[in-house]
Amino acid sequence: MAEDEARLKPPESLLQLIDNLARFHREHEEYYSQAPLRQAGELQARSRALKALADRWSVIGAGEQASTIPFAGTEDLNAPGLTAESGILFMEGEGEPAELQRLKREVGLLADDLEQTGGWLAGAMEQAWEMAGGLAAYPALADLLGERHRIIADDWQSAGLQALVARLLRRALDLLARVDFAPAALRAELGGERTAPSYLYSASELLDRAADLMVESATLVHGNERRWRVFRARVRELQSS
Numbered sequence: 001m002a003e004d005e006a007r008l009k010p011p012e013s014l015l016q017l018i019d020n021l022a023r024f025h026r027e028h029e030e031y032y033s034q035a036p037l038r039q040a041g042e043l044q045a046r047s048r049a050l051k052a053l054a055d056r057w058s059v060i061g062a063g064e065q066a067s068t069i070p071f072a073g074t075e076d077l078n079a080p081g082l083t084a085e086s087g088i089l090f091m092e093g094e095g096e097p098a099e100l101q102r103l104k105r106e107v108g109l110l111a112d113d114l115e116q117t118g119g120w121l122a123g124a125m126e127q128a129w130e131m132a133g134g135l136a137a138y139p140a141l142a143d144l145l146g147e148r149h150r151i152i153a154d155d156w157q158s159a160g161l162q163a164l165v166a167r168l169l170r171r172a173l174d175l176l177a178r179v180d181f182a183p184a185a186l187r188a189e190l191g192g193e194r195t196a197p198s199y200l201y202s203a204s205e206l207l208d209r210a211a212d213l214m215v216e217s218a219t220l221v222h223g224n225e226r227r228w229r230v231f232r233a234r235v236r237e238l239q240s241s
Contacts, residue, residue: 125156172207
């Protein structure tokens with residue numbers, strides 16, 4: 001009977017490894033079920049700022065300029081209420097607002113982080129998939145193999161979403177690079193083809209989609225919490241038997 005039980009359950013060294021993974025990876029995923037939600041909210045705020053500017057620049061009269069005093073706020077280019085919300089302030093005689101530069105820089109850094117994290121996670125899930133297949137040799141874990149593979153599948157999908165979000169963010173930056181945000185250049189452009197609002201609208205739509213996918217990524221990871229708990233409980237049960 002003892003020999004039969006030994007064949008049914010994994011060796012103690014493997015149980016210890018699984019217990020370690022169930023503990024620390026669950027904690028790791030708790031972070032990644034929350035952090036993307038905060039990042040999505042920040043992306044939505046940046047998107048709203050771009051839309052506010054696009055809305056303003058779609059209706060202002062070309063070349064309207066209220067003041068020639070250096071550092072005075074531009075009456076025509078600043079969107080109502082946006083400066084207080086985002087800090088973005090166009091000033092006479094100045095170049096691109098520092099806040100817009102920061103917005104683009106932060107979006108670029110987020111794209112870098114997501115690409116790195118998504119790539120690492122995809123590689124980790126490749127290895128986890130192979131390891132999970134080996135657990136099929138132990139009947140004591142047979143009823144949990146679906147749970148373990150679902151964890152891996154959801155994390156793998158999350159990795160793909162992160163990589164896609166990084167692409168969306170970089171393309172949004174490409175579109176914003178088409179706009180010269182210096183007030184003089186903007187006024188000249190708005191007095192001609194007036195394409196700046198279109199580029200901003202399109203960039204904001206990409207940020208919106210990126211935010212949606214980040215929420216989806218967080219939801220996938222969050223759904224694994226119960227699965228990790230069930231899996232670890234079985235491991236502890238086997239360790240004590």
